[in-house]
Amino acid sequence: MNNPLAAVGRIFLSFLATVGRLSMFTGRSLSAVVTLPFYWRLCLQQMMTIGYYSLPVVGMTALFTGAVLALQIYLGSARFGAESAVPNIVVVGLTRELGPVLAGLMLGGRVGAAIAAELGTMKVTEQLDALITLQTNPFRYLVVPRLVAATVTTPILVLIADIIGVMGGYLVGIHRLDFNSAVYLKNTYDFLEAMDVTSGLVKAAVFGFLIALMGCYHGFNSKGGAQGVGRATTDAVVSSLILILISNYFVTEAFFSQ
Amino acid sequence: MMTETPRLELIDVHKSFGPKVVLNGLNLSLARGESVVVIGGSGTGKSVMLKCILGLLHPEQGRILIDGEDTVALRGAERERILTKFGMLFQSAALFDSLTVWENVAFGLIEGAGMEREAARAIAIDKLAKVGLGEDMAEADPAGLSGGMRKRVGLARAIATEPDIIFFDEPTTGLDPIMGDVINNLITECVRDLGATTLTISHDMSSARTIADRVAMLYGGQIIWAGGVDEIDHCGNDFVDQFIHGREEGPFALEVT
Numbered sequence: 015m016n017n018p019l020a021a022v023g024r025i026f027l028s029f030l031a032t033v034g035r036l037s038m039f040t041g042r043s044l045s046a047v048v049t050l051p052f053y054w055r056l057c058l059q060q061m062m063t064i065g066y067y068s069l070p071v072v073g074m075t076a077l078f079t080g081a082v083l084a085l086q087i088y089l090g091s092a093r094f095g096a097e098s099a100v101p102n103i104v105v106v107g108l109t110r111e112l113g114p115v116l117a118g119l120m121l122g123g124r125v126g127a128a129i130a131a132e133l134g135t136m137k138v139t140e141q142l143d144a145l146i147t148l149q150t151n152p153f154r155y156l157v158v159p160r161l162v163a164a165t166v167t168t169p170i171l172v173l174i175a176d177i178i179g180v181m182g183g184y185l186v187g188i189h190r191l192d193f194n195s196a197v198y199l200k201n202t203y204d205f206l207e208a209m210d211v212t213s214g215l216v217k218a219a220v221f222g223f224l225i226a227l228m229g230c231y232h233g234f235n236s237k238g239g240a241q242g243v244g245r246a247t248t249d250a251v252v253s254s255l256i257l258i259l260i261s262n263y264f265v266t267e268a269f270f271s272q
Numbered sequence: 273m274m275t276e277t278p279r280l281e282l283i284d285v286h287k288s289f290g291p292k293v294v295l296n297g298l299n300l301s302l303a304r305g306e307s308v309v310v311i312g313g314s315g316t317g318k319s320v321m322l323k324c325i326l327g328l329l330h331p332e333q334g335r336i337l338i339d340g341e342d343t344v345a346l347r348g349a350e351r352e353r354i355l356t357k358f359g360m361l362f363q364s365a366a367l368f369d370s371l372t373v374w375e376n377v378a379f380g381l382i383e384g385a386g387m388e389r390e391a392a393r394a395i396a397i398d399k400l401a402k403v404g405l406g407e408d409m410a411e412a413d414p415a416g417l418s419g420g421m422r423k424r425v426g427l428a429r430a431i432a433t434e435p436d437i438i439f440f441d442e443p444t445t446g447l448d449p450i451m452g453d454v455i456n457n458l459i460t461e462c463v464r465d466l467g468a469t470t471l472t473i474s475h476d477m478s479s480a481r482t483i484a485d486r487v488a489m490l491y492g493g494q495i496i497w498a499g500g501v502d503e504i505d506h507c508g509n510d511f512v513d514q515f516i517h518g519r520e521e522g523p524f525a526l527e528v529t
Contacts, residue, residue, distance in 0.1 A: 136368075143328055144366040147359075148429075149352045149384035 039231050043161060046153035056159040064125050064160070064226075065167030069174065071124060072117045076175035079112055080104060080182030088191050100191065101201040104183035109210040113176045115262055118221035121168060122254040126229040129160055130250035133233025134243035142234070152234075160226045168222025169215040176214065213269040220265055221258050228254035277340040279304045279469040280325070280437060285334035286493075287320055294320045295331065296493030302437075302469050309472045309480040309501075311515060312490035313524065318473035319363075321490070322439050325471075326358065327351050338437070356384065359435035359468075361459075363442040365426035367414035373425050374400070374410035380433040399428040402465075403458050420451040424458065431462050438463065440472040444479045456482040477516050489515065 087103045133156060136142050145152045180202060187193040229250045236246035280302040287295040294317040302308050312318050323329040325336055327346065335342050343354050359380075367376045375382075377399055378392035387395075397407050403424040414422065423443065430438055443459060444452035456479050463470050474480050480487055481501055488498035489512050497509040504516060514522030 139364055140362045140366040141368055143323070143326075144360070144362055144368070146328060147326055147355060148380040149355045150379070151352075155383070 035235070036231055039234070040227060042153050043157045043227065043230070046151065046158050047161065049154070051154065053155060053159050056155070057162050060159045060163035061167050063128075064121070064163050064222075065171055068121055068124055068167075068171060071120050072171050072175050073178050075116050075120050076108070076113060076179035077182040079116055080108055080179035080184075081186045083107055083112065083179075084183035084186040084191065097191075098201070100187055100193070101183070101198045102205040104187075105180050105202045105206050106210055108179040108183070109176045109206065109214045111214070111262075111266075113179055114172045114214045114217040114221060115258065117168065117172045117175045117218065118225070118258045118262075119255055121164075121171070121222070122225050122228075122258060123251055125164065126225045126250045126254040127247050129226060129229025130233040130236070130247045131243060133230060134236035134246040137234060137236050138239055138242060157226075157230045157234075160230055161223060164222035164226035165219050166222075168225075169218040172214060172218035173211075176211065209269070213265070216269075217262060217265045220261050224257045224261060225254045228257065276304065278302055278337070279306070279339060280471065281335075281337040282321070282325070283335040283337070285321070285324060285331045285336065287317070287324055287329060287331045293493055295324070295334075298334070298490070298494055300488060300495055300498075302471060304469055305467055307463060307470045307472070307483055307485045308488060309474055309484035309486075310488050310490050310495075311474060311477070311480060311512075313515070314475075316490050317493055318490055319441060322360075322441060322471070322473065326355065326360070326439075352384075356433070357436045358439065359430035359433060359437070360439040361423070361426045361430045361441065361443055363445055365414075365422040367417075367422055367425055367429075369413075369415050371414070372410065373405075373412045373414060373417075376414060376425060377428045377432050379429065385433060395432060396428070399432045400425070402431070402462060403428045404454075419446050420448075420454070423447065423451075423455050427455070427458055427462065431466060431468075434466055434468075436468060438466075438468050438470045440470065440474075440483070442474055442476075443472065443483075444474065444476045449478075452476065452479060453482070459483055 083104050084100055087100050087107075088097055091097050091099050091103070133142075136156075142152050145155060184195075184198055184202070187198045188195045232246040232250040232253070236242045278301045282298055282300045285295050285298040286293070298317075298321060300308070300310070300321075310318055310321070320329060324331045327343065331344060334344070336344050338354055338357060341354075343351075346354055368379065371379065374393055374396040377396035378387075378389070381387040381392040381395060382389060393410070397410055400407070400409060405421070405424055405428070409421075414425065417425065427443075430440075440459060443455050447455060459470075459472075460483060470483070472480070472483055484501045486498060487501055487504050488495045489509070490496070491511055497507055497512050499507055504512065507513070510523050514524055
């Protein structure tokens with residue numbers, strides 16, 4: 015007979031086991047970051063793959079988000095005669111929140127899936143075993159370059175996305191909402207504080223780390239053939255997106271209380 | 273009289289996955305320069321045995337001695353030191369798709385032994401020539417190679433560091449009989465040149481007869497018969513007899529029913 019409590023218990027134990035495995039994987043990855051050899055060439059390759067090749071999708075997202083944000087804020091603020099706040103809210107909204115979160119979500123889909131699929135395929139075709147037999151630590155060779163590259167390049171991507179997003183708002187502001195160009199830019203610049211940008215970049219670094227970690231973890235733990243790799247890819251994307259949204263709250267809370 | 277320390281020795285090795293017992297007190301010994309082929313049905317634990325020796329899986333019980341040193345508990349740098357003695361040809365060749373053919377062959381030299389890329393490339397070209405592949409193949413992408421070519425590149429990679437012990441996991445599986453024979457001959461030649469000890473797992477009796485000095489049959493998690501390749505046809509073991517002749521009738525069939 016199926017006992018509902020037993021089912022709940024099984025799910026809870028399975029959750030704890032996953033948390034334990036993920037913690038061990040994270041620990042091994044972090045210890046590999048600080049031990050030699052460090053594969054600079056692979057790290058630079060990953061920076062190109064994760065950072066440079068993600069620029070179009072992140073840039074497009076930022077451009078149109080900034081543009082839509084300007085329109086929506088104008089419509090909302092017009093209700094109480096505060097249309098002039100559009101540049102201020104656009105720049106704060108983008109740098110503190112929308113820039114890092116939307117870039118993180120786009121990267122979670124693009125980069126997290128790619129990492130999980132690549133490493134998952136390597137796992138099921140015994141390439142990870144081959145690495146070990148060739149005296150190469152897979153954590154140092156595969157995980158560390160991806161973790162470092164994602165953690166370093168995501169803030170750079172977000173910084174570019176912030177600029178493009180503000181530009182999107184600016185273009186809508188001056189062409190559609192009849193703002194004066196100089197006034198729009200001055201309001202944007204005057205209102206922006208260093209903490210707005212810093213908090214967004216810290217979030218971006220956290221998101222980049224989580225995306226690469228989830229991609230590597232699910233890739234390394236994929237089982238079976240093509241179906242297993244597909245499942246690992248889906249799990250990597252879903253888990254990284256959820257973790258981005260959860261960690262976003264906690265990082266925001268940490269900066270909020272300062 | 274002093275007896276020579278075996279190159280590789282497995283003593284009472286046990287390995288289970290949950291309730292499924294795969295290795296159940298496995299004993300096997302390989303002398304220096306000896307070529308042993310382990311035969312057995314699918315799922316009998318042949319690959320698990322290789323993975324336990326390489327440290328990719330950890331047995332619950334037993335000892336695995338390499339040149340007399342117990343390696344079961346070795347981890348990290350100590351494990352990497354032991355792995356320098358090994359080369360392996362994987363069933364699927366397990367070539368790295370992100371690297372060229374020569375980079376695959378030279379991988380152990382560059383990443384494992386820390387050799388300069390140019391020197392490693394020269395050795396890789398030499399090893400590729402040994403397996404019948406020209407220098408024009410060096411820059412090729414592994415994804416574009418046929419199954420036979422992938423096995424040859426995998427073989428070149430396995431011998432590139434000139435290891436003491438080489439494992440061959442189903443070296444002829446998925447190849448046509450002619451290419452299978454080519455691979456068998458290449459294995460025999462390369463191993464003879466290196467003087468390496470080899471452990472091969474295979475279903476292919478033609479391959480076993482070509483490669484092996486000694487054949488061992490794995491069944492029920494144990495070696496149930498081992499002997500010279502010339503003894504196998506009249507060994508008197510029903511399991512071996514059924515396996516080598518590929519008969520449906522016999523003790524294996526009784527288990528299926």
